[in-house]
Structure formats: C-alpha cells, structure tokens
Amino acid sequence: MKKTIQLAVIAAVASFAGQAALADSISKASPGYAGDSHSLVVTNSSLECVRTSSWNKDMATKGCDADLLPKMAAITPEPAPMPAAKPVMTPKVEKITLREDTLFDNGKADLLAKGKAELDALAARMSDKNITLENVAITGHASAPGTKNFNQHLSERRAEAVKAYLVQKGIDPARIFTQGMGEIQPIASNETSEGQAQNRRVEVEIRAQRTTMTSN
DSSP states (O other): HHHHHHHHHHOOOOHHHHHHHHHHHOBOOBBTBBBBBSBBBOOOOSOOOOOOOTTOOGGGHHHHGGSSOOOOOOOOOOOOOOOOOEEEEEEEEEEEEEEHHHHHOOOOBBOOOOOHHHHHHHHHHTOTTTTEEEEEEEEEEEOSSOOHHHHHHHHHHHHHHHHHHEEETTTOGGGGEEEEOTTTSSSSSSHHHHHHHHHHHEEEEEEEEEEEEEEE
C-alpha cells in the first residue's frame, strides 16, 4: 500500500513539474493566455495553453500556437558577386599591302584622294582605344622599269608620304619607321605589266597589344 501511494505521489510531482517546465519554457502570461500566480502561462491536462475569453489569432504566440503564426519566408542567399574582370594584353601583328595605283600617280609620291581614304581607315584602326600601338613599319617598293637610283628614292619618298599622313591623323611619329627597298624585293615578275603593278606597293606592318577583359 505504501508503494502505491509513493508511485502516485511521484507521478503527480512529475506531471506538475512537466507542466511547470512547459509553462516556464512557453513564456509569461499575456491577454490571450491565462497565467498562474507567477505570471506563467497555464496549461491543461493535454499540456495546451489555456486561452482567455478575449483570445484571438492575432494573440497567438510561438510557445503556445506556433502553427497559427505566419510562416517566415525562406531567405534566399544573395548570389555570389561575379569575379572582377581584368585586362589581358594580346600581341597583335598585322601586315597590310597598299597598291601604288591606289596611293599615288605613276612615278610620283603625292597621295591620291582614294589613297588618303584607305589611310584614314587604317589610322582609325590604330587609334582604337583597345589597341596599344608598339610600332608601325612602312616600307616602299618599286618595280624594275627606271633606274635603280630613281626607284630607290621613289620608294623612300612614298613611305615618308604615308608616314606624314598617318601622323597628321594622330598616330605618334615616334612609333613609325620608314624605309625604301627600291626594286630589290619584287613579289611578281617584272617582265609583265601585271607583275610590275604588284611590285609597286607600300607595305605597312603594325605591331600592337590588344586589350581584352576577362573574368578571373
């Protein structure tokens, strides 16, 4: 008989302790929930908070009616910042051949209008903001007819005429180098008029660095 009484007392104490612990963990009483002498929320035998007659959903608390509270929106992490782009310098070499009959009259070193138009386009490409110009080599060439001395001087004057025009268009003269090769470097036979026309030319070799942006 004593054991039964002791077990009943232990169960009652455990139940009371459990309710008290729950009440303590829930929070203090509020206008929506009944409280005990310690102002802690009172629970029933099912361990549910006892609501007051004035309770409504707006009074729900996390400890008593968490399921009635608005669900918190899932927090979406901000995307990681894109890696900063960095400039990459790429070597660039371009060789352009300009025909004599486009640039000059036969035997002369004065630029023609159509020759200036071609050089305008060339200067614009060299002035691109993504281009860092290293140097420009301008080489004049002549065909075999005429004396070697005349052809040599003519090729030099034509190379200088091209340089002067490019400088006029804003290209740094310190970056431009000229030479005349006369008739000693033909690219076609001087035995035909067609071959001679190919040999009369000005070659422009551009060395530069092109800047492009790339991500890490």
